[in-house]
Amino acid sequence: MAGKDLAKPSQATQGPHKKRHKPGVMALREIKKIQKHTDLLMRRAPFQRLVREITYNLTGDAGMRWQLKGVEALQEAAEACLISLMEDAQHCAIHGKRITIMPKDIMLARRLAASISKQPAMKIGA
Template identity: 45%
Template sequence: MVHHKSQPRSVRSYSTTSSSTSSRQPGTDNSNRAEVIVDRRRKKRRKSRALQEIKFFRRTTKLLIPKVPFVRLVREIIYDLFPRLGIKRIQVPALGALQEAAEMYIVQFFEDAILLAFHAKRVTLMQRDMVMLRRLRGRDDVINR
């Protein structure tokens, strides 16, 4: 990216025109700069929205996975594991305990995976962080059986 003397280094402009000096003259419309400002506001809005969601979910104690899809998944897994038993009904407290344990495991798994991403000096969680975490947890972990 070529920086012009009139353009500060902290502002990124994505110009589609070939002559960027003609739009820098006084009295002309500088739409590139306006787009950059709008993008910054949008990013800031997204970031603040994400932080608000994090604070909200930390305060709440309700379950994050919807109950009906979770029940469907549990029934499918039970049928796959025990096809001959024909289990048709599951008690509501048992489903609640399963869902609580599953969500707790998922949250802890992602927390540990984020720590691995931070250790690699990244803020983006990647698949290789999760693979490494499974290897570090060993064969006794629930997900590795």
């Protein structure tokens, strides 16, 4: 019988329960916090390597050089485009009565953006 007493601590020794938030509240707080900052979210070096790799694949010229301001401008534009896409995908998820963005939300957001601009959606992958 003494083993039972060790298995469950009493309410007084546990302390107060940690406050729980509704699902999605902490994610929305984090989004608002990140949106207040204007600094770039992607790290510079991996983005720069990606730009150089794509440049090499398109031109075949390994000696092609990028100015720092050019890479920064490209990164700024890429992040703005991705953020806009994710915002639209979030609206699609909310419309579907969900909190989590799913691939179908991103595809719908891309199709809607393409139909608004009257340009076909850019294919990613195969």
